[in-house]
Amino acid sequence: MADGEILIDVRGVAKHFGEGETRVDALRDVDLQVHAGEVIALLGPSGSGKTTLLNVIGCILAPSAGRVTLDGETVFDGQWLRRDLRRLRLDKIGFIFQTHNLLPFLTAEENVAVVLDLAGWSVEKGRARAGDLLGYLEVDHRAAAKPALLSGGEAQRVAIARALANRPRIILADEPTAALDSKRAGLVMDLLRKLAAEQEACIVTVTHDEKIFDRFDRLVHLRDGRLADA
Amino acid sequence: MNLALKDIRHGLFRFVLTCFGLGLLMTVVLSMIGIYNGLVADALAVVKAPAADVWVVESGTKGPFAEASNIPLTTRDAVSRMPGVAEAGAINFQNIEASHAGASLRLYVIGYEPGHPGGPQSIVEGRGIGTSHFELVADRKTGLLTGETIRLGRNRFTVVGLVEGAMNAGGDPAVYITLSDAMALQTELDPAAQRVQAARGAVSVKSASVAAVIARVAPGADVELLTATVRQWKHLAALTQAEQEEILVSSVVDLARRQIGLFLAILLSVSAVVIALIIYTMTMEKLKQIATLKLIGAPDRTIIGLIVQQALILGASGWGIGLVLILTVKDYFPRRVVLEPFNVMMLAGIIFAVCIAASGLGVRAAMKVDPATALGS
Ligand SMILES: Nc1ncnc2c1ncn2[C@@H]1O[C@H](COP(=O)(O)OP(=O)(O)O)[C@@H](O)[C@H]1O
Ligand SMILES: [Mg+2]
Numbered sequence: 289m290a291d292g293e294i295l296i297d298v299r300g301v302a303k304h305f306g307e308g309e310t311r312v313d314a315l316r317d318v319d320l321q322v323h324a325g326e327v328i329a330l331l332g333p334s335g336s337g338k339t340t341l342l343n344v345i346g347c348i349l350a351p352s353a354g355r356v357t358l359d360g361e362t363v364f365d366g367q368w369l370r371r372d373l374r375r376l377r378l379d380k381i382g383f384i385f386q387t388h389n390l391l392p393f394l395t396a397e398e399n400v401a402v403v404l405d406l407a408g409w410s411v412e413k414g415r416a417r418a419g420d421l422l423g424y425l426e427v428d429h430r431a432a433a434k435p436a437l438l439s440g441g442e443a444q445r446v447a448i449a450r451a452l453a454n455r456p457r458i459i460l461a462d463e464p465t466a467a468l469d470s471k472r473a474g475l476v477m478d479l480l481r482k483l484a485a486e487q488e489a490c491i492v493t494v495t496h497d498e499k500i501f502d503r504f505d506r507l508v509h510l511r512d513g514r515l516a517d518a
Numbered sequence: 519m520n521l522a523l524k525d526i527r528h529g530l531f532r533f534v535l536t537c538f539g540l541g542l543l544m545t546v547v548l549s550m551i552g553i554y555n556g557l558v559a560d561a562l563a564v565v566k567a568p569a570a571d572v573w574v575v576e577s578g579t580k581g582p583f584a585e586a587s588n589i590p591l592t593t594r595d596a597v598s599r600m601p602g603v604a605e606a607g608a609i610n611f612q613n614i615e616a617s618h619a620g621a622s623l624r625l626y627v628i629g630y631e632p633g634h635p636g637g638p639q640s641i642v643e644g645r646g647i648g649t650s651h652f653e654l655v656a657d658r659k660t661g662l663l664t665g666e667t668i669r670l671g672r673n674r675f676t677v678v679g680l681v682e683g684a685m686n687a688g689g690d691p692a693v694y695i696t697l698s699d700a701m702a703l704q705t706e707l708d709p710a711a712q713r714v715q716a717a718r719g720a721v722s723v724k725s726a727s728v729a730a731v732i733a734r735v736a737p738g739a740d741v742e743l744l745t746a747t748v749r750q751w752k753h754l755a756a757l758t759q760a761e762q763e764e765i766l767v768s769s770v771v772d773l774a775r776r777q778i779g780l781f782l783a784i785l786l787s788v789s790a791v792v793i794a795l796i797i798y799t800m801t802m803e804k805l806k807q808i809a810t811l812k813l814i815g816a817p818d819r820t821i822i823g824l825i826v827q828q829a830l831i832l833g834a835s836g837w838g839i840g841l842v843l844i845l846t847v848k849d850y851f852p853r854r855v856v857l858e859p860f861n862v863m864m865l866a867g868i869i870f871a872v873c874i875a876a877s878g879l880g881v882r883a884a885m886k887v888d889p890a891t892a893l894g895s
Contacts, residue, residue: 372817374812374816374817377813377815378815385893389892391807401519402519402521403815406820462893
């Protein structure tokens with residue numbers, strides 16, 4: 289599947305926290321390309337820099353050095369080249385968090401629709417798309433429920449619907465199946481694969497979950513901030 | 519999609535409770551403002567009641583309210599003969615403790631000459647004093663009813679009419695009696711004290727003296743000229759109505775006014791801090807959600823809108839609840855509570871400013887929050 293256009297292009301990215309005695313090199317000279325339609329897993333022991341790399345790709349953390357190009361647009365090259373990073377995230381990137389992080393005061397449907405509202409969709413179109421997505425993820429029967437009333441699996445599917453709502457081409461997920469049992473985890477991964485293929489998106493997933501390793505096109509290992517493709 | 523309203527609806531019970539608490543605080547603030555205004559209005563009631571233009575009092579005094587003033591009764595004739603004076607009347611004032619219906623009743627007794635200025639303004643029940651002795655017109659707050667009698671000094675007076683809003687600067691309700699009755703009452707009160715004064719060689723209060731003579735000028739007459747003329751008389755001083763009101767407010771009720779004023783200032787500061795704290799806490803509790811919003815791409819204006827709208831809704835509800843509550847209870851206060859639309863609007867302005875300032879603090883914290891914090895578990 290590594291034949292589509294390159295959606296994520298990370299070149300020579302380094303990231304360190306602190307200076308001197310307390311300096312931690314979370315990423316060292318990382319190169320990573322992810323193509324459209326590709327679903328990859330980011331593996332590595334705790335503290336190896338997986339979340340840091342995801343945050344760099346998601347434009348919520350500035351690298352210390354290197355270049356980041358997303359969907360053909362170079363967004364970081366020694367410094368941010370775009371000022372409205374949030375708009376960039378809104379349009380191009382979908383996040384699926386470790387915990388679902390749904391807004392507690394919105395219903396499942398509203399949690400999905402809010403992204404479209406921010407992206408400037410009309411209320412009716414936003415609601416329709418949110419409803420469709422929830423139906424697709426088989427949680428439409430919970431559309432009117434607040435997150436507190438959703439089961440772990442339902443909440444996670446709503447979160448996935450939110451991540452996909454604005455049709456981003458880059459989907460970043462940090463341990464999306466950690467809260468799910470292995471059967472559900474497999475279902476969620478199958479679903480993500482399907483969506484990636486349909487929307488010509490790529491998915492980068494941090495995971496420890498060996499049971500779902502076979503669902504990835506590629507496993508990328510991080511150790512002490514360095515990449516070791518396997 | 520209005521996030522502020524959705525969030526409020528989500529935690530409606532708590533939000534309403536907070537608004538109600540704030541509303542109670544605003545009730546206290548508004549009642550304090552009302553009490554402050556009431557104090558000033560009450561103080562002025564006694565000066566404004568006779569609708570005078572000029573007060574002729576004892577020379578060297580700022581009587582009869584700020585200082586004791588004694589002038590001969592004959593002054594009234596002299597004043598009324600002055601050019602430009604339409605009518606004049608002598609009055610005197612005394613505080614007495616009467617007993618009524620088994621309880622003691624503090625009364626502010628105003629003696630005036632029927633047919634001359636200084637009497638009760640508008641009788642709301644019964645009639646004014648006729649020419650006869652031992653009749654009185656009482657303020658409704660005395661609790662006296664028309665037809666009842668009450669003993670003042672040695673004599674029993676019949677209540678013939680009722681008025682409203684007549685009291686002295688201390689809030690004691692007033693009763694009106696004729697000047698001759700009042701002067702008789704003055705001489706028979708507390709004989710022991712009089713003997714002491716007489717022993718000291720003080721001017722006998724038995725000499726027919728009154729506290730002040732009030733004058734209304736003819737249309738077009740010059741009040742300044744009149745007061746200047748009166749001041750040339752050896753034993754007399756003259757104050758215009760405006761000066762008399764100014765004295766009342768700046769000297770007679772000044773301490774009480776400042777006391778309440780300072781308390782009001784403290785209360786306002788406390789309220790400001792409370793409002794700020796509520797809004798700031800409300801924002802702090804939402805930081806993780808704000809980080810999530812930032813992560814999914816919400817612009818600053820969405821986040822600022824969420825915080826500021828909630829702050830304003832809170833402030834407005836608090837103000838509204840406070841206003842409704844004070845309007846409901848204000849007539850149950852023993853003294854007058856006077857709320858001017860101006861005060862109410864000013865409080866709204868203050869609350870608005872505090873809400874904006876407090877949400878500014880919240881917004882600052884929200885702007886600083888790193889979207890990455892939404893990712894942490
Ligand atoms: N904000 C930060 N400040 C300082 N050190 C950090 C910060 N974020 C991550 N680190 C450090 O960077 C290293 C990599 O962290 P992280 O990317 O979270 O690892 P992983 O997700 O693989 O467990 C760790 O040593 C961690 O302590
Ligand atoms: Mg991590």
